[in-house]
Amino acid sequence: MLKKIITAIGLCAVLSFSAMSFGYFLYHPQATEPAERVNINTQQAPLVTESTIIEYIYIYGDGITETAFSPIPPYLIGLDENEVKNCMKGFEVTEFSPEKLTVKKTLEGSSRQHYILAEKDGYLAVFYKKGMGLKEMTNTPINALTESEKELLGIEITGKDKLARLLEDLET
Secondary structure: OHHHHHHHHHHHHHHHHHHHHHHHHHHOOOOOOOOOOOOOOOOOOOOOOOOOEEEEEEEOOOOOEEEEEEEOOHHHOOOOHHHHHHHOOOOEEEEEOOOEEEEEEEOOOOOOOEEEEEEEOOEEEEEEOOOOOEEEEEEEEHHHOOHHHHOOOOOEEEOHHHHHHHHHHHHO
8 A cells, every 4th residue: 555655656756747848848938939030230329539539621602622631629539429429519520530530511601711812011911801801911011022023912812722822923
């Protein structure tokens, strides 16, 4: 009789274990294969660093383009390209790398690159057209200019490159 009890207990234990295993596999969620595999990009997007240089390009309504370089502002450090675009509203990001960030902005107004040649204290001088005063004095005396060169006095010159070429011609 003891043998029958031990057999019955063993049989109950085996059946109980089988039932629990069956229940576990029946109700435990199984991982399924996704219908479409998604590729995960493990490469991190480039970020702005403390050594990044920012180039600002301003295009004015009068056709003049001005460029300025500066160190990166602290609030941009650590940002990726999309975050930079969100922070720099009004600018178009044209180049993005950890070394250099280039942003461009088109402005409706005129640039400050409108100049007038005139005489000051007997010498050829360059003035800003918009009343911002003297830009630079030259070492060229007015009386050393030819009559055709003197006709350039009072005429507007647009663009610093054009001004530099004209001054070079006048001073030689």
